[in-house]
Amino acid sequence: MDIAIINTKLLTFEGRGLGIINDGGLAIENGKITFVGKTTDFQYQSADHIIDGSNLLTMPGLINSHIHTSETLLRGAAQDLPESEWMNKGFGPFKKHLGIEGMVAGAQLGVLEGIRSGTTTFAEYETHVSSLVNNVYLPFKTRVVAIETINEMASDRVKLKPTDLYELDSELGKDPLKRADALFKDFQDHPLVTSMYGPQALDMVSEETLKIVQAKAKEKKCKIHMHIAQGNRERTQIEKRYGKGATTISILNDRNFLDENLVAAHIHDTTIEERELMVQKDVKMVGCPSSISCIDGILPPIGHYLKLGGTAAIGTDQAPGPGHHNLFLELKLASIGTKIISKDPTALPPWESIKLVTINGAKVLGLDQKIGSLKVGKNADVITLNLKKLNLVPVIDNPFHTIIPNLVYSTNGSEVNNVIINGDFIIKDNEFPSLNVEEITSDVSKKARLIFEAATDEWKEADSQMVKYYKKGFL
Structure with missing residues (x-):
């Protein structure tokens, strides 16, 4: 042996x-x-x-079921903001300057941090995700579920008000769809890589594209991984597009999108009845405690979803706000936070929460026959x-x-x-035997400085709450 x-x-x-x-x-x-x-x-x-x-x-090994590692390069760039400002005014000015080179650098940093704290599988959700697979995950010999982000919104949204309806263009979804299709061909039967389709969110893709994704996923017998019911910003967009009282869950249910092959990230803006419906339909859930607490001021309903009989896992999402990709820290927040919001010290006990990053994570990603427990074979x-x-x-x-x-x-x-x-x-014995971590982090820091510098004027012009903190000398 x-x-x-x-x-x-x-x-x-x-x-x-x-x-x-x-x-x-x-x-x-x-x-x-x-x-x-x-x-x-x-x-x-x-x-x-x-x-x-x-x-x-x-x-x-731990399983991170929802992560955007490329954004680790922007660690500390967007936090303590109103939820309505975070995506466009806080994060947007920096994100548009990342480029493929910056994305790869951020992924190197995020994956290293995850591995260092015990993560062995990452559900990577990103545009041009194959660049991260080829330049980070495979060289690092790390398991990845590759999810190509399919988004049909215009990239320049800094000046949009929270109440402005995003314009969607189905033409913008064609290239991401092609890249998503290519994942299944390029990494077919690869021992470390599996693939999913990733329509970013109901307010960010057209119904036409959503139907195409649904058909492709059925054909390939794979899962669909989607951000769902993320908060007031999404709710506002859904009501403007589909009518007053419409919700992400009601629309997806009407379109027969809720089933055992759907991985729903976040879902903190759902009702009890909607969660019951999702559990009934065997929808899998991924909660990201630190990220959503920082962006929305809400703890994802992981404990409640489990209590209803659903299958749930944990991810770290993005790093600019909460700052880390450490699943042990996520477990602590999830467990203690659930006790606080439910006013029940017995809620989400450790023997349940530790499953969120092991066997449950494997089940959510459809990998439980391969990983998630220690079993012969x-x-x-x-x-x-x-x-x-x-x-x-x-x-x-x-x-x-x-x-x-x-x-x-x-x-x-x-x-x-x-x-x-x-x-x-x-x-091995606390060391990375085949990776020069010091060299990687030095290079990553140089790239980050250039991106922050390039985004400075736009960031100031966006005039988010974070800019106001900066002007007062807090940052």
Whole structure:
């Protein structure tokens, strides 16, 4: 075998509860898991690389089910803004200057940060996403669900008022559709890449294009990943386009768009009845706690969706506002935030929330037969965490395992010391063995400075709330 981990605490997400195994062993060969069980039942001595996991927790790699890594280059560019200003006035002036080179640089930074804190699969949602796959994900040997953003809005929207109806042009959707189609051909049967269609949102694509996407997804038997019910800005657009009282969910339901193949990102502007309908239709949900808290001042209804019986996962979305792509931080916010808004300290307990970035994430993305748990035959996406870190000590196993709540409430990602994707070490003993992180971050910083400089005048002219903070000397 290639890699053996012995004497470790295993969190498998198989069998009873979370599938906890003390003094466990795990074998990896040719990118697959070939043994999961007790070390005493494990013939590991001939392995090429043996990890003594005496002070380690071994678990599946984390799954980020909704992310825009290219925007990491704009970290800190748009936050503490009214929701109606964020997209056009706050973020827009910088986004238009990114270009492919800037997008790749941002993705390098975002993916590195995610890997560093234990993420092994990224659902990457971006325009020209193949550029990120070819220039970042494949060189980094990282698993990706590639989703081409299909958007039909004009790019210059800085001067639009929140109440102005966006003009849509179905011609603008043709090139993204072609690029989305190409993903399925270019990465067919690739061990690290799967694809989806990504109509950005109901207020950003024409009905004509939405029907085309629906037909293509059925033909390819793939999922559709879409931003849904994102807040007042979207609600205003939907009512202006479809009539007073119309909502994203009501329109999608009328168009037979709600089904088991739809991955719905955000959904914080939905009613209880709409969520019940989505669960009934087996729509999968992805919540992005930090991002939506920063943009909309709302915690996504992840806990409620699970309580209704739905399947949900977590993503980090964009970095300009919340600033990070660390799923352990997202878990803590999701769990504690859900307790606060529901006024229930038992809501979204750690044994449920940890599934959001493991087996549930795999189910949402349609990858649960390949990843998301530690099981013989599954792809070897595995991470280990150092249990001797001060914030995790003491680790108690009797009468119960304290590491389960501490994974959610005390872990910050720095505890991750080995990351294995498809059987390859991406992080080994706290180091990236094949990536020069210092060189990458230095280059990324240079590119970011140029983009911020190029966008300065437009940003000031947009006169968002953030500009006002700047003029007062707060930024």
